[in-house]
Amino acid sequence: MTVFRVERTVPSAPEEVWRRLTDWPAHGRQVPLTRTIVLTPGPSGAGTRFTARTGVGRLSFDDPMEIVHWAPPTADRPGVCRLVKSGRVVRGWAQVEVMVTQTGGTRVLWTEELSVRGVPRCFDGLLARAGRVVFGRALDGLLGGR
Template sequence: MSRFRIERLVVLPPAEAWRRLTDWPAHGARVPFTRTTVLTPGRDGVGAVFTARTGVGRFGFDDPMEVVRMEPPGPGRTGVCRLVKRGRVVRGRASFEVSGTASGGSRVVWAEELRVRGVPAALDPVLAAAGRYVFGRVLDGLMHD
């Protein structure tokens, strides 16, 4: 299983960092050739389901995800969101954490554990490096718009 973790310190207060991080369509807008569709409109917390479709034309794959834990940050409390990836191609878990800093900003952590069908385990380090790069750019874009 490929694993990666990204951490950023941002100037946004925790509530705003959380709002941006859990704006699922905004994620797709930041990943090349990807569109995110929320399949449970109006449901933002546990049980929300969305799919990230990556590809060009007919060639691509779906990455369906479900929110299994959603606890927004609060005074003295770290916000935690956990997702389960249940696709044919991508399976695994993702998590986001947002906590306040002494300066009034936020510490944001994005972690994933995933398996990509057809990719041998020997390539897990390459997949993790690609994940850190791509999703690091996504996170930076979400936090700095």
């Protein structure tokens, strides 16, 4: 299992950043060959389940996730969304934190721990680097580009 972190700071308000980061279908549009399907009725919150399907045809896999902690940002506390990945191929968790900066912008911290079935631990460093690149690009797209 490997852990990686991606951090971004943007001039947008925390509420807008939270809205963009918790638009689950938009995540799929940011990751190549991926489509995200929300399985539970909205609005999002603890218990919301969705699946990211990545690949083409038979060379695809599902990454099912469930939100286990949901606390949107308020004026006096950061927002935190934690989800658990429970797929056959990808397992682990992700946590997204949204907090106001001293300059009035918003800082986003995306931390993820994951394991990929069939990938030996000796590749954890490579997996972490790939995760930072893929999720960094996804964050940039969700937040309006960099």
